[in-house]
């Protein structure tokens with residue numbers, strides 16, 4: 001699902017003069033000016049690592065002065081995103097496939113860390129063709145697994161990890177994936193996000209897996225104001241009733257992959273721009289710059 005997709009480096013769009021596109025291109029000026037902003041910030045002796053972290057998440061300092069969205073607005077935002085986005089994440093596809101199983105969701109989630117969706121999807125398919133279940137994967141040579149899942153990032157580490165996980169499943173859970181969060185995070189190398197993904201996509205149990213997309217999107221819009229994915233998960237669980245939890249990861253990840261991208265989000269065409277703190281700040285700054 002690209003659930004932990006790294007920041008993508010997108011080429012800048014070329015100058016266009018079609019009306020809607022023209023506005024989008026003007027917004028690029030904002031990003032081209034970032035190095036100058038950083039120089040000014042240096043002179044102000046502000047902590048650069050903090051600024052870098054904020055920029056990475058797309059949360060500029062001024063955005064923090066904006067009010068957070070109400071619960072009602074946060075629900076409306078989900079509906080607006082649902083109408084706009086198309087397609088599924090890799091985990092969405094694997095979780096809804098005819099041959100889906102919690103085991104496949106678990107292993108695919110481990111492979112997806114810092115790897116793009118199409119790479120994860122293809123690697124998962126190759127792996128499950130040769131090792132369809134925990135019984136076969138637990139007896140595999142980690143070096144062979146690493147070669148099969150290549151070019152997944154950290155394929156050597158992940159190859160060993162999925163074999164180790166399969167061994168634990170065989171030895172402690174009779175080859176089944178546990179359906180309790182506390183048992184899932186006890187598996188080798190499985191953290192909160194992976195455990196929550198297995199609950200949502202493998203078992204259909206309500207949980208909110210938070211990856212870099214979910215963290216960035218919910219902070220940019222102003223649904224939450226948090227510093228870590230874990231804080232974001234806690235806040236989202238308070239804001240949204242449980243009936244929405246199953247959808248949040250799928251909607252925000254697809255939205256983050258296609259519209260609210262890490263670099264150059266497609267704000268002028270975004271369905272939630274009227275409810276977005278980042279848009280308000282970016283465009284008021286943009287207008288000021290154009291007027292100057």
Ligand code: SF4
Nearest residue numbers: 260265267270276279
């Ligand atoms: S307007 Fe849309 S694309 Fe732009 S930052 Fe807000 S949510 Fe993301």
